[in-house]
Amino acid sequence: MGGGGGGRGRSRTQRRHFAQSRENVWKRPKSDPSDANPDADNGNDTSNASDTLSWQPFATQNLAFDEYYKDQGIVSQEEWDTFVECLRKPLPSAFRINSSSQFWMDIRSQLENDFAKSLQAEFIEGDEVEPIRPLAWYPENLAWHSNFSRMQLRKNQALERFHEFLKLENEIGNITRQEAVSMVPPLFLDVQPDHFVLDMCAAPGSKTFQLLEIIHRSTKPGSLPKGMVIANDLDVQRCNLLIHQTKRMCTANLVVTNHEAQQFPGCRLNKSHFATSEMGNQLGPCLNQLLFDRVLCDVPCSGDGTLRKAPDIWRKWNTGMGNGIHGLQIQIAMRGISLLKVGGRMVYSTCSMNPIENEAVVAEILRKCGGCVELLDVSSELPQLMRRPGHRKWKVRDRGTWMASYKDVPLSRRGAVHPSMFPSGSSVEPVDHSLGLEEQHQNGRATSSEDPCIQLDKPVTLANNLEEEVSIFPLERCMRIVPHDQNGGAFFIAVFHKVGPLPVGTLEKHNSHRAKSSFHNDRQHDEAQDKLFEDMKTSADCSANGNNEKVAEAALESCEDGPQEALLETDSVIACENDDSKEAEAPSEENDDGKAGGKRKLQIQGKWRGVDPVVFFRDEDVINSIKNFYGILDSFQLSDHLVTRNSETTRVKRIYYVSESVKELLELNFKVGQQLKITSIGLKMFERQTSREGTSAPCSFRISSEGLPLILPYLTKQILDASVEDFKHLLQYKSIKFTDFVDAEFGEKASKLLPGCCVIVLRKDNEGSSNPNLVHESPIAIGCWRGKATLSVMVTALDCQELLERLLLRMEPTKEYPVQESEPLKGACEVNNSDMVEDVDEIRLNAVG
Numbered sequence: 135m136g137g138g139g140g141g142r143g144r145s146r147t148q149r150r151h152f153a154q155s156r157e158n159v160w161k162r163p164k165s166d167p168s169d170a171n172p173d174a175d176n177g178n179d180t181s182n183a184s185d186t187l188s189w190q191p192f193a194t195q196n197l198a199f200d201e202y203y204k205d206q207g208i209v210s211q212e213e214w215d216t217f218v219e220c221l222r223k224p225l226p227s228a229f230r231i232n233s234s235s236q237f238w239m240d241i242r243s244q245l246e247n248d249f250a251k252s253l254q255a256e257f258i259e260g261d262e263v264e265p266i267r268p269l270a271w272y273p274e275n276l277a278w279h280s281n282f283s284r285m286q287l288r289k290n291q292a293l294e295r296f297h298e299f300l301k302l303e304n305e306i307g308n309i310t311r312q313e314a315v316s317m318v319p320p321l322f323l324d325v326q327p328d329h330f331v332l333d334m335c336a337a338p339g340s341k342t343f344q345l346l347e348i349i350h351r352s353t354k355p356g357s358l359p360k361g362m363v364i365a366n367d368l369d370v371q372r373c374n375l376l377i378h379q380t381k382r383m384c385t386a387n388l389v390v391t392n393h394e395a396q397q398f399p400g401c402r403l404n405k406s407h408f409a410t411s412e413m414g415n416q417l418g419p420c421l422n423q424l425l426f427d428r429v430l431c432d433v434p435c436s437g438d439g440t441l442r443k444a445p446d447i448w449r450k451w452n453t454g455m456g457n458g459i460h461g462l463q464i465q466i467a468m469r470g471i472s473l474l475k476v477g478g479r480m481v482y483s484t485c486s487m488n489p490i491e492n493e494a495v496v497a498e499i500l501r502k503c504g505g506c507v508e509l510l511d512v513s514s515e516l517p518q519l520m521r522r523p524g525h526r527k528w529k530v531r532d533r534g535t536w537m538a539s540y541k542d543v544p545l546s547r548r549g550a551v552h553p554s555m556f557p558s559g560s561s562v563e564p565v566d567h568s569l570g571l572e573e574q575h576q577n578g579r580a581t582s583s584e585d586p587c588i589q590l591d592k593p594v595t596l597a598n599n600l601e602e603e604v605s606i607f608p609l610e611r612c613m614r615i616v617p618h619d620q621n622g623g624a625f626f627i628a629v630f631h632k633v634g635p636l637p638v639g640t641l642e643k644h645n646s647h648r649a650k651s652s653f654h655n656d657r658q659h660d661e662a663q664d665k666l667f668e669d670m671k672t673s674a675d676c677s678a679n680g681n682n683e684k685v686a687e688a689a690l691e692s693c694e695d696g697p698q699e700a701l702l703e704t705d706s707v708i709a710c711e712n713d714d715s716k717e718a719e720a721p722s723e724e725n726d727d728g729k730a731g732g733k734r735k736l737q738i739q740g741k742w743r744g745v746d747p748v749v750f751f752r753d754e755d756v757i758n759s760i761k762n763f764y765g766i767l768d769s770f771q772l773s774d775h776l777v778t779r780n781s782e783t784t785r786v787k788r789i790y791y792v793s794e795s796v797k798e799l800l801e802l803n804f805k806v807g808q809q810l811k812i813t814s815i816g817l818k819m820f821e822r823q824t825s826r827e828g829t830s831a832p833c834s835f836r837i838s839s840e841g842l843p844l845i846l847p848y849l850t851k852q853i854l855d856a857s858v859e860d861f862k863h864l865l866q867y868k869s870i871k872f873t874d875f876v877d878a879e880f881g882e883k884a885s886k887l888l889p890g891c892c893v894i895v896l897r898k899d900n901e902g903s904s905n906p907n908l909v910h911e912s913p914i915a916i917g918c919w920r921g922k923a924t925l926s927v928m929v930t931a932l933d934c935q936e937l938l939e940r941l942l943l944r945m946e947p948t949k950e951y952p953v954q955e956s957e958p959l960k961g962a963c964e965v966n967n968s969d970m971v972e973d974v975d976e977i978r979l980n981a982v983g
């Protein structure tokens with residue numbers, strides 16, 4: 135079944151899902167210095183800490199912000215008021231239908247035909263005319279904008295059904311709440327199912343999810359795409375959120391890594407190795423080293439484009455934020471370019487409005503790459519998305535002073551303000567226009583004299599006699615999304631195309647260690663960056679480093695139902711297969727040194743501290759016992775596609791399945807000495823039964839709910855078709871005695887299954903013949919447990935509810951559900967009271983994927 139995820143042990147707090155964007159009425163201490171002096175842009179808090187006891191709503195004004203963006207001309211003077219007014223309004227919410235869900239079409243049609251109409255009557259809101267509407271620029275009506283505030287949804291009874299729908303589908307994983315503008319960058323990557331994609335700064339994973347959806351889009355049930363996604367993030371906790379998020383994708387084509395993106399490993403086989411290795415003959419050219427067809431570079435940034443959902447940024451905003459992170463952004467983007475194949479595309483994006491984090495970074499990349507990289511004109515792509523051209527001129531502000539060119543930077547500040555922040559990027563000379571034209575030609579984009587932006591190719595004299603620089607690059611090809619154009623957030627996107635290999639020097643310089651970087655060599659810059667990170671610790675989710683608040687924020691955005699438990703839940707796929715997960719996540723020095731005895735010592739054998747190595751699972755006896763028990767066809771490749779985190783076969787608890795592409799990547803990673811620090815890999819396919827469940831079962835491994843959709847077409851044993859009625863009853867009552875099934879023959883067959891895990895599939899002819907709405911491509915199936923006298927589902931209550939509602943809707947689309955608590959069925963058992971005491975408690979805990 136689609137979106138087989140779900141979570142174990144969800145608490146009440148987790149069910150605050152699909153909370154609408156926060157309204158800007160959050161409280162803050164009265165002494166909050168948000169109305170700071172515009173020149174106090176070093177972010178120093180001058181407030182008196184003693185009077186922080188009285189509270190008032192967040193201020194949504196910051197004079198430094200106003201002055202900065204007015205002078206940068208971020209919008210025209212006439213638009214300024216509309217622009218800031220919009221920034222002060224709460225952000226309307228948006229969500230995406232997960233197109234890999236089995237029910238995506240049902241959900242879309244429910245939104246289009248049911249909710250869009252029925253909600254109209256309840257809606258009276260400002261200028262907006264529709265309560266919910268598809269985002270016109272997003273393909274196939276898969277992304278939606280909702281105008282209901284959180285309060286409205288909660289308080290209005292008539293909206294309750296919609297609210298419940300959003301909550302359930304979000305929790306199941308059929309929809310993902312995501313800010314509309316944040317959905318844009320993956321769409322400009324032009325990803326194909328066979329692409330190798332690197333998402334450099336991926337957590338909490340909303341864009342990774344989109345990338346995975348794209349590569350899986352045209353895949354038939356039971357098969358996998360050729361491509362893969364590597365989702366990387368520096369922050370381990372945020373990686374865990376990403377893992378939780380993407381678990382709902384049920385993908386074998388994802389690898390999650392935990393590196394500084396600017397130093398992401400190249401996994402390059404050295405020549406001698408390649409020449410002598412068998413692999414040299416086997417691998418395609420891309421796997422002699424790790425190069426990507428597509429790179430998403432959604433870098434850490436100051437995040438001021440998210441002011442509408444994170445109004446606390448109003449108080450914290452200062453120009454040091456953008457200046458401080460500019461260097462890191464360049465380093466990450468350059469690493470991305472170096473890992474991109476010639477002919478590949480890279481999207482650079484931020485949720486900041488600041489040209490220092492945007493156009494200045496793009497210009498520096500173009501400058502460093504010479505003619506090897508061009509900035510693509512994508513104006514014909516997604517024509518319905520309202521966007522504005524990037525800027526070709528801007529200024530730099532540092533400690534309250536505007537500077538138009540590097541020569542204006544006082545010597546004492548040259549450690550913190552860098553040439554690359556200015557449009558010319560030059561440290562000494564003013565812009566060299568002849569070079570500019572040549573470079574523009576090199577870039578394959580000779581300029582048109584009719585282009586108003588190009589005509590600005592001369593220094594502009596400012597009122598205060600600073601000579602403003604104008605970039606020679608066609609930065610108008612960058613895209614700026616401004617809040618008031620589409621009633622959303624702000625975003626910046628640039629699309630690069632690599633047309634040739636980078637000059638060797640460029641690559642080395644940017645692969646090199648932190649200490650070699652001109653930015654990081656500099657104490658002032660380091661201090662600025664440390665300060666920035668400190669500031670960002672309490673800032674929006676898109677900022678530079680991970681921390682609890684941002685994790686929580688990210689969870690609200692992308693994983694509404696409670697991040698904390700989500701973090702605990704990710705044990706299944708992350709670093710350690712070990713039982714003692716706490717120990718595993720934070721191993722002591724002793725463990726690393728190999729001094730600690732026992733179990734843990736055995737398991738810390740990999741290169742990375744705290745992360746057990748991924749190993750191929752090749753125990754033929756176990757593999758054969760699984761194959762025989764479920765009658766898995768040979769056409770489903772198990773050998774070399776199974777991995778675990780535990781080299782001791784007898785202790786293995788979970789076995790993951792990896793796609794061909796991921797398998798090859800793993801092989802390469804072994805050859806290059808495990809350069810990749812892998813936090814999560816593959817699709818959980820088999821789980822060891824606990825002793826309680828397993829005593830009566832001939833096979834020690836059950837099929838996990840995530841793995842079921844992939845392996846389903848290849849199962850020939852322990853699998854039965856049920857009628858709609860019996861299938862519904864199973865979902866409703868969770869456990870039914872063999873003798874109590876409506877279809878007695880089915881009950882009889884169930885009793886003849888071997889004890890243990892089995893799969894029940896909704897009978898197709900049964901659905902199709904009675905109702906054309908039930909015709910669908912992929913079968914609906916659930917994992918069950920054949921106990922002594924009963925058949926019990928191994929699916930979460932939530933997944934049961936969703937499946938049941940979907941079935942009922944397909945059968946009677948006009949009727950309004952949700953499903954009510956069921957009447958007891960004769961013979962139906964509460965799972966915990968069944969005859970399977972030995973099995974079921976554990977199953978219910980473990981079977982939820």
Ligand SMILES: C[S@@+](CC[C@H](N)C(=O)[O-])C[C@H]1O[C@@H](n2cnc3c(N)ncnc32)[C@H](O)[C@@H]1O
Nearest residue numbers: 335336338339340341368369394395432676678
């Ligand atoms: C803008 S957010 C990414 C949002 C993400 N792409 C999404 O759509 O869900 C930036 C991310 O960069 C991560 N980060 C910060 N510095 C990094 C670095 N040097 N290398 C890799 N990731 C970094 C942060 O932990 C944060 O998760």
